[in-house]
Every structure is written in structure tokens, then in C-alpha cells.
Amino acid sequence: MNMAGLQRSLSQRMVKNYLMLGADVRVDAAQRQLQETVEHFDASQKALAGYAPTAEIKAALAKVDATWAVHRQQVEAKPECSTWPSPGVCLRRTWTPSWTKP
Template structure:
């Protein structure tokens, strides 16, 4: 569990900085591959926010930053690719990314939203394949599956429902995303609270998660609160980054 959480936390912190095109280390490449999945979800979330007129300025800024980050990360991973299987998996991502980027940077159109979501799901599966191939190549070091970014998937699925996009199995996918994040948060809490600062950060993360769940429950009773969900999930993501920083400090002291 310690090894799993170390990779999870490092990946959270990596999202806040642009990747370098310099040669990646194995651990950097593994984390970056996992983060590509998160970025695929964040982009469509921002597209939907723009279309639904929800926090437009923040959505536009996040979308531009995320498109640039995904593209730079993909270039860095292509430069790193250590074997034919990883190169082939990355080539599939490249092909889908060429289409997806055009879709996601176009003016939001409700009639196109379901197709864009479908492309994002393809991209999510392909980036998962890259992560799987990376884990296979790296063996024990890559065995822990990176599952960061569930907050962005939850917000994206919520926006699909809020904007009434006719996409299949949204409720089932939302239930799974919520369950997955609950597992992640529970495993993080199981690591313990070695000091009050970490204990307080864990309490804040749990509180933000509770607030997010209330917003989801409100939608289930026909009261959509997309602004609440997008703000709370972004706040929750920042709380995880704070926990990342604190745990990284503990590891540096060991």
C-alpha cells in the first residue's frame, strides 16, 4: 500500500506542472502515462462547462492549459517509449488525439457533445493501455495502477447529465467513478496521520468529498448544481495536492 500511495501522490503533484521534453525517468514516465487519462477527462469537462455556460472563464483557462499539457506529455512519452508495445500504444493515442483536439477546441455544440464524449472514452481506454504497457515493462515498480483524476471524471459525467447530453450509461459510469474515488480516499486515509497537519488535510479532503456527494445527490432529485460540483471537485483536487506535498515532505525526512 505504501508503494501504491507513493505513486498516486507523486502523480497528483505532477499535474500542476508542465512536462519537460527531456528524457523521462521510468517513474516520471509511469506517472505521466497515468496522468494522460486524467487530462482526457478534464478537457471534455471544460468543453461541457463552456457549452453549458458554467464558470466560463475558469473553463476556458483550464481547457487551454490542459490541451497544452496533454500534447506536451504525449511528445515526452513518445520520446521515452522503450519498447515496440509502448510505441504502438502511443501511436494509437496520437491518432485519436489528432481528432479529439480538433473537436475539443471547436466552439461547444450540444449536438456534438455526445460524439466528443465518445472520442474521450476512446482516448481514455487508449491511455489506459499505455499505462498498462508501461506497468508491464517496469514490472514491480509499475505494478501499482495510477487512478488519479477521478474528481475530473466525476465532474465531467455530472456536466454530461446537467447539460442533458444523450450519452449511454452515464448513471452507471458515475456510480463507478464515485466508488473508485471513495476507495482511493479510503486507502489514503488508511496510511495514517503521522502529524496534525496531515490529519487536518485529510479532514479537509473528506469534507470536500462529502460536499461533492451532496451535490451529486441533489442532481438525483432533479436539482442540478453544476457550479457547485465543478468548484467542489477542483477544491478536492487541490486538497489531494496538499496531501501530496505533506507526504512528500515525510518521505524526504526518512
């Protein structure tokens, strides 16, 4: 399987479960699947690093590792939506994926 494609799929699953947590939808299942997905992404990222054939690719993967470290902290922190009028408003205001920041 294409590991980069797998990671793309895993990142989408993380966001889905994060949004479910923020909206208090199936919280136990979302939390469990989120943690499993984070662990799977982490393992696949480490595997990719082990296959890097050149210094240039290793450097690119090191940048991904740095971004992933920040993103992992964000996605593992449950959004606090209690002060917002709706979960959608809360999610738009409390979380910006690290990969969208300049």
C-alpha cells in the first residue's frame, strides 16, 4: 500500500474523530478511534523515515515529523465547546490544523 496515501487517509480520519469529539457525538468511539489512528499515523511516519533513500527525502520527512509533533498535540486535545453557541462555531474557532498555518 502507498504509505503517503495511507497517511492522507489517516489524517482525514483524525479530523473526523476530532470533530466528533468537539460535537459530543459518540465520544467513546471517537476517542478510541482517534487514539488508534494517531498511533497508526505515527508508526507509518516512522516506517517512511526508515525507507528514505536520500538525504533530501530524509530532510523532507524531518519537516513532516516537526509538523506532525505539533499537529499530534492539537488533535489529542479535546476542544472545549462549552462557551460557544454551537459545536460548529466552536470547532471553527478553536482549531486550525497546523498544516494550514504559514
